[in-house]
Amino acid sequence: MIVIMGASGTGKSTVSAYLTRQFGIPRVLTHTTRPARQGEVSGVDYYFETPTSFTQNHYLEAVTYSGYQYGSSYEGLTRAWAQNDLVSIILDTAGGMTYQQALGAQFAGLFLTVPDAAHLADRLVARGDAPARVAARLASAETKRDLTLPPALAPFTIVVVNADWAATKRALAAFVATFTA
Numbered sequence: 725m726i727v728i729m730g731a732s733g734t735g736k737s738t739v740s741a742y743l744t745r746q747f748g749i750p751r752v753l754t755h756t757t758r759p760a761r762q763g764e765v766s767g768v769d770y771y772f773e774t775p776t777s778f779t780q781n782h783y784l785e786a787v788t789y790s791g792y793q794y795g796s797s798y799e800g801l802t803r804a805w806a807q808n809d810l811v812s813i814i815l816d817t818a819g820g821m822t823y824q825q826a827l828g829a830q831f832a833g834l835f836l837t838v839p840d841a842a843h844l845a846d847r848l849v850a851r852g853d854a855p856a857r858v859a860a861r862l863a864s865a866e867t868k869r870d871l872t873l874p875p876a877l878a879p880f881t882i883v884v885v886n887a888d889w890a891a892t893k894r895a896l897a898a899f900v901a902t903f904t905a
């Protein structure tokens with residue numbers, strides 16, 4: 725399982741979509757109580773939940789991130805694995821730690837970063853996020869934490885600086901090749 729991590733705006737969803745498009749690697753959909761962003765669809769981007777419906781799934785792990793609940797359910801994992809042996813999932817680093825412990829050798833971390841975190845706000849605003857929401861997200865303890873890869877995950881994780889998209893695509897191709905070699 726490719727576990728994609730990184731702070732908000734580093735490009736996790738963009739990379740995950742590229743892995744699906746280019747290499748046929750499906751993404752495990754996770755559940756959240758945060759409101760959908762413009763263009764996001766339940767069952768495509770997330771399973772969007774109410775606080776009550778969130779409790780009705782069976783989670784391998786769940787976290788609170790920037791004031792909302794997120795969780796990866798066994799139901800979501802089963803659906804993705806029915807499509808392909810190699811799947812990706814987007815998690816915060818706390819979830820990444822849980823998955824590394826649960827999956828052992830099947831865990832392949834992919835940590836995204838940018839050369840200058842000051843550019844993250846510009847990316848999120850360009851994505852269409854409201855400036856107030858961007859400020860709250862980037863000020864959150866979880867986003868600050870996820871600017872850095874936890875040392876415990878370093879042996880099992882590659883780091884990709886996602887600035888020049890062509891370079892990112894080359895790094896992803898080399899990474900994916902390690903699973904098919």
Ligand SMILES: Nc1ncnc2c1ncn2[C@@H]1O[C@H](COP(=O)(O)OP(=O)(O)OP(=O)(O)O)[C@@H](O)[C@H]1O
Pocket residue numbers: 730731732733734735736737738739847848850851886887888889892
């Ligand atoms: N290499 C890149 N260069 C410039 N912009 C990029 C690059 N990669 C992604 N982006 C853009 O940055 C914005 C944020 O990307 P994305 O939504 O994939 O980030 P994310 O890490 O999933 O964020 P979040 O955790 O907030 O959902 C998007 O508008 C995306 O198109």
Ligand SMILES: Nc1nc2c(ncn2[C@@H]2O[C@H](COP(=O)(O)O)[C@@H](O)[C@H]2O)c(=O)[nH]1
Pocket residue numbers: 728729730731732736754755758785786787789794795796797814815816817818819820870
């Ligand atoms: N530990 C988990 N983290 C998750 C899960 N689903 C998403 N995430 C992470 O949450 C933040 C915020 O996501 P956003 O879409 O609101 O920007 C981000 O770091 C995701 O990686 C999950 O099920 N478990």
